[in-house]
Amino acid sequence: MAMRRYPFEEMERMMEQMRRSMWEGWDGRPSLGAGEHSDINLSLETGEEGYVVLADMPGFEREEIDLRFEDGALSIGATHETSEDDGATTRRHSRRVHGQLAVPGDVIEEEIGASYRNGVLEIHLPTREEADDEDDGTRIDID
Numbered sequence: 001m002a003m004r005r006y007p008f009e010e011m012e013r014m015m016e017q018m019r020r021s022m023w024e025g026w027d028g029r030p031s032l033g034a035g036e037h038s039d040i041n042l043s044l045e046t047g048e049e050g051y052v053v054l055a056d057m058p059g060f061e062r063e064e065i066d067l068r069f070e071d072g073a074l075s076i077g078a079t080h081e082t083s084e085d086d087g088a089t090t091r092r093h094s095r096r097v098h099g100q101l102a103v104p105g106d107v108i109e110e111e112i113g114a115s116y117r118n119g120v121l122e123i124h125l126p127t128r129e130e131a132d133d134e135d136d137g138t139r140i141d142i143d
Contacts, residue, residue, distance in 0.1 A: 058119030070137030
């Protein structure tokens with residue numbers, strides 16, 4: 001009697017292949033992070049007024065970075081695209097990164113601030129003692 005294969009084995013193999021092809025950059029290395037493929041180095045530090053998040057993101061322009069805070073999580077995404085034209089062909093290169101960080105505590109969304117200098121994104125997340133029931137996501141401008 002032949003043993004029956006795990007019914008989702010083929011589907012999982014196809015999904016893994018699809019995921020790899022979506023996240024691989026032009027040079028074959030993963031370039032868009034989700035979990036273990038994230039190439040943003042994030043650190044969360046606690047201060048007197050709240051939290052400070054540092055993200056190493058060299059090679060991006062301020063306008064290419066999308067920074068959001070929603071439902072207690074800070075999301076950072078960035079896309080940098082370039083193209084090279086040698087006369088016969090045009091090559092386009094794209095680099096994408098994404099990282100997400102759960103932030104403990106009650107963050108004062110209206111007072112979140114961020115700056116980007118020398119490839120380092122610094123985000124200040126002030127916190128308050130009392131709870132606030134407002135759960136709207138907030139887009140954060142980068143100075």
